[in-house]
Amino acid sequence: MENHLPVDPPPPPLLPISPPHQNPNFVFPAPVGAASQLDPQGMLDIDWASILSGQSNMQVGVDQDIVNSSYKPMVEGGEGGLSSSSLMGGINNGGSEDMEKENNNNKEKRRRMMKKTTRPRFEFQTRSADDILDDGYRWRKYGQKAVKNSIYPRSYYRCTHHTCNVKKQVQRLSKDTSIVVTTYEGIHNHPCEKLMETLTPLLKQIQFLTTLSN
């Protein structure tokens, strides 16, 4: 799984899979749709910390559909987002007509919501042997589909944080099998767990040294 935390900085020349939480300004390879902003090596500076914390409106390889439609670089509000607890409700454990009706209503509501809500999407292409980009968050896989024009399946992941509704899709390019396309949908409403894990001991050490010097 992706629950590894590399100690060393990402080795050149192969590009990431480097966890953004290790280096917020890490240079990622060409994001889709950002070709015009790239330098000759196809690199682009990305402020990962801002993007992942939701403090940036930066669009990186924004999904083409959204570019062509009415995409707004907005952070999805708490009440606007899908609450899985409210929308996933209605498990059919009875069999009464009312319950079934409510169940169907909930399903319908959820589908409409999912269709309606425009969410920020960021798409990255990374050159990696691993399909899973360790971005510091915890993900649960909820589906995998064979997609057209690709010999590799697309995997669907959801952030495991209970209040967070961010999803990501991971797919390997059939044209260039060394490239993994990761599409993030939505913005995390909680801090990056691994970032905190990494920073906490450091902060404690700094505090300790500060008290010593005083």
Add this chain to the structure above:
DNA sequence: CGTCTTTGACCAGCGC
């Protein structure tokens, strides 16, 4: 035993 992945089924949207 809790968490996570796998995988077949289901559904909606879309084009014909």
Add this chain to the structure above:
DNA sequence: GCGCTGGTCAAAGACG
């Protein structure tokens, strides 16, 4: 209406 495709659900199984 029908078939295709993409996205999601949920039961079952694997794993630590």
